[in-house]
Structures are given as C-alpha cells and as structure tokens.
Amino acid sequence: MASFARQLLGVAVVTGAGGTGIGAAVAKGFVRSGCTKIAITDINSKTLTQTKEAILTINPSAKVLDKPGDIADENFVNTFHDEVFRKFSRLDYAVNCAGVLGSKTVKAVDMPTDDFDRLNDINYKGSWLSCRAQLRNMLQQEALPKQRKQRGSIVNIASQLGIVARPGAAAYCASKAAIINMTRANAIDYSDEGIRVNCVCPGVIETPMTTSSPEMAEALKPAINIAPMKRMGSPNEVADAVLFLCSSQASFIQGHALVVDGGYTIN
Incomplete structure (x- = not known):
C-alpha cells in the first residue's frame, strides 16, 4: 500500500470498519500513513475488535475509539460522532464504508419493501446520517497546519453500479447513485467552508460481502469478465484511492x- 505519511496526521473516523473488507483496509491504511488517532465503528462488535487489534499491531501507541452500532440509527450516528469529537477535539478525515449488497439478485417487481428499506437504510441513509454528523464536527474546527486550508475531508464509498447498472440490482444501483449525487451536493455546499467531499466507486472487490455464498460468486462472474483486468480488486487497492482523496x-x-x-465502466 502506498504511504501518505506526513499527509494524514490528523484524526480519522471510519464507518463499516469491521472484518476484512474495505473499511478495515482504510482504517489500517490511515494508521500506516501516520494517523495516530482513529475512531472506528461497525455493526459487528467481534469484527470491529479484530480491526482494532490489527491497528494496534501496526502502531501500539495509536489511540483507537471503537464503538459497535447500527449506521442507520440516527441516535447512534450522532452519539458516536459526538464522542469522537469530545475524545479527540477534532475530526480531519471521515470515510463512510458501511454497506450491504443484498443476498441475491432480484428485479424490482420481486423485491419486498422490507428488503428495499434495509438496503437503503444502510447504503444511503447511513451514509447521509454519517456525512451530516461529520460535517457538523468539521465546521467547528480550523484547518490543520500544512493542510492547504483543508478543514476536513470526507470520502464516501459508492460503487461502479452507481454509474452504470446491471440486471437484478435496481435498488442497489439506486442507493449507490444517491451516494454519488449526495457527495456532489455536499461538496458544493461546503467548499466555502474548506471541507472537501468526494467518493470512491469500487468495482467487484474481494470482501466477505462478495464471497459470502456460491450464488453471489456466480452472480458476480459476468461483472468480473466484463472488466478489462478480469479480476476482483482488493480492499487495499480501494483504500489507496481513499487515502489519496483524504490527503x-x-x-x-x-x-x-x-x-x-x-476498467468495468469503460466497456
């Protein structure tokens, strides 16, 4: 993983940081890049602890705030970010990685409303709630020295399917497209405040979400074969892009x- 040392020396928060997926890779990447104060959250307390342990293996002196919770719960999101700000007195980088893919491909007519609500509560609403809380905190602080007047940087995780569509994923595609345009609108609204808001649109990445079942692996094969590189990406490859945008x-x-x-979207 590329090093962004001397560029990422502030306080970072990562949502969806449990396990071995993109969020965990981003959290560990921050620490490798010089960040010594980091807050992480995930709905799975066990995998969140694993990420914390991995961070402390990289830097035993790092200060880590880990708090499990549901990113779709407004009260949890606000409480978590308020605790981050109280503990570390600022928030420089925020990365929102929490998301679900859905257990199977399904067309709109066949999708129960409860499944639609669950997907959007996590993918879109969770990102929106997190961004709002992060922006509130960043607006309370001045830019760090040597940060080119950057008061804060937020990176949301969208998807290649927020740009193009595929069969059997109408709700998922819509949730990720929403993240992209939310990112753009927040970027417009807070540019004058010295806050940058960007997003990363991963393709098929080798994570527990994409390898959870034979059915899911089979459903993703066409997307892998369409991309010119004809392979899954790694969480670290996404993390490198995220760290660059934060820096x-x-x-x-x-x-x-x-x-x-x-190269999926160029085909």
Missing part, C-alpha cells in the same frame, strides 16, 4: 467520483 495531495479535487473498477 492534501488531492487538495483541488472536490465532488469527484473516483472509479476503482479494473
């Missing part, structure tokens, strides 16, 4: 949807 090296990048998909 001052991306100081003139605002409201961008960075595609990390092995």
